[in-house]
Amino acid sequence: MTKTILRALKGETLPTPPIWMMRQAGRYLPEYRATRAQAGDFLSLCYNPELAAEVTLQPIRRYGFDAAILFADILLLPQALGAELWFATGEGPRMSTITDMAGVEALKPKEEIHETLSPVYETCRILARELPKETTFIGFAGAPWTVATYMIAGRGSPDQAAAHRLKDTDRPAFTALIDRITEATVDYLSKQVEAGVEVVKIFDSWAGSLKGQDFDDFAVEPARRIIAELKARHPGLPIIAFPREAGDGYIGFAEKTGADCVAIDNSVTPEWAAEHVQSTGCVQGNLDPSYMVTGGDELVKATRRVVDAFSGGPHIFNLGHGITPEADPDNVARMIEAVRG
Numbered sequence: 266m267t268k269t270i271l272r273a274l275k276g277e278t279l280p281t282p283p284i285w286m287m288r289q290a291g292r293y294l295p296e297y298r299a300t301r302a303q304a305g306d307f308l309s310l311c312y313n314p315e316l317a318a319e320v321t322l323q324p325i326r327r328y329g330f331d332a333a334i335l336f337a338d339i340l341l342l343p344q345a346l347g348a349e350l351w352f353a354t355g356e357g358p359r360m361s362t363i364t365d366m367a368g369v370e371a372l373k374p375k376e377e378i379h380e381t382l383s384p385v386y387e388t389c390r391i392l393a394r395e396l397p398k399e400t401t402f403i404g405f406a407g408a409p410w411t412v413a414t415y416m417i418a419g420r421g422s423p424d425q426a427a428a429h430r431l432k433d434t435d436r437p438a439f440t441a442l443i444d445r446i447t448e449a450t451v452d453y454l455s456k457q458v459e460a461g462v463e464v465v466k467i468f469d470s471w472a473g474s475l476k477g478q479d480f481d482d483f484a485v486e487p488a489r490r491i492i493a494e495l496k497a498r499h500p501g502l503p504i505i506a507f508p509r510e511a512g513d514g515y516i517g518f519a520e521k522t523g524a525d526c527v528a529i530d531n532s533v534t535p536e537w538a539a540e541h542v543q544s545t546g547c548v549q550g551n552l553d554p555s556y557m558v559t560g561g562d563e564l565v566k567a568t569r570r571v572v573d574a575f576s577g578g579p580h581i582f583n584l585g586h587g588i589t590p591e592a593d594p595d596n597v598a599r600m601i602e603a604v605r606g
């Protein structure tokens with residue numbers, strides 16, 4: 266019996282959609298907070314294979330999700346390429362900045378990333394052994410544009426202004442950076458697959474700020490290259506792409522990139538996505554994560570709306586973005602009950 270997530274990714278319409286949740290291992294769970302305190306800080310947790318595997322398993326034990334996602338972060342790859350990375354308490358990630366070609370050229374060659382990332386591969390090997398046999402194991406990386414926005418600005422930014430500026434004023438340095446990340450991402454994801462990951466997801470959290478030709482050049486094209494290379498190395502590997510807030514850019518994204526599934530954020534309605542995106546393949550999404558905070562009958566109604574809207578085709582139920590630390594774990598259980606009935 267093939268795992269439900271793998272069946273949906275092959276294009277099968279299931280009577281009940283399989284379900285997992287972005288950031289399902291996270292601060293809303295008391296057991297996550299306890300393990301994180303044991304590890305020290307967030308990065309120490311990411312690089313501790315036993316504890317990273319433990320937090321990956323926690324939401325599987327508590328809720329029986331159909332997929333587990335590797336516990337790591339998209340910013341580990343730039344760190345492995347030589348960027349300095351730290352998490353300022355309550356403020357999110359901070360990195361050293363890249364502002365020109367010299368900065369790109371100072372990055373380590375991709376052959377050297379595995380030295381830093383080997384604990385992540387060990388986490389994968391532990392999970393491949395320990396996950397329940399019905400649970401699909403998802404690995405991931407950031408998409409080149411989203412990773413570049415952090416490497417250029419040195420932090421998260423609402424409008425990604427610094428990355429847009431480099432793109433528009435120093436195209437050679439910007440494209441060299443995108444190429445470096447693209448090539449390293451292929452090797453990183455490939456190692457995750459060799460260590461036991463069954464599906465990979467590419468997170469392009471800031472794809473929505475790329476417009477027109479830029480969207481094609483820096484959201485579609487790098488994803489296409491990564492997917493083509495991964496599928497050449499690992500025939501049949503299912504791949505989920507998440508060009509968050511792409512809007513109309515979601516239309517045809519799977520066909521243009523070769524992705525098996527497109528993850529949809531909650532800035533579009535499930536009815537729109539069913540008509541324009543699911544009509545050509547599997548979709549994942551897209552309940553507004555704020556329902557995990559507010560709960561109540563509205564949560565059940567909104568969950569059923571997503572399930573119903575996508576019931577005519579292949580669908581993996583998920584939130585439209587990660588669950589937040591303020592979420593109530595009981596609301597997650599209510600959502601799962603509303604999906605599975």
Ligand code: CP3
Pocket residue numbers: 286287288289290291292301307334335336337338339340357358405407421468470587
């Ligand atoms: O989904 C999962 O549970 C898998 C693990 C995962 C994390 N980050 C763990 C994490 C994944 C897939 C990510 C992806 C990620 N990381 C993205 C893309 C997806 C998205 O959310 O848009 C981005 C942009 C990052 C960078 C990043 N890491 C930010 C901006 C932050 C700070 C925000 C915050 O919530 O504090 C992180 C930290 C982070 N990554 C946490 C977790 C569980 C919280 C860390 C903690 O324990 O304090």
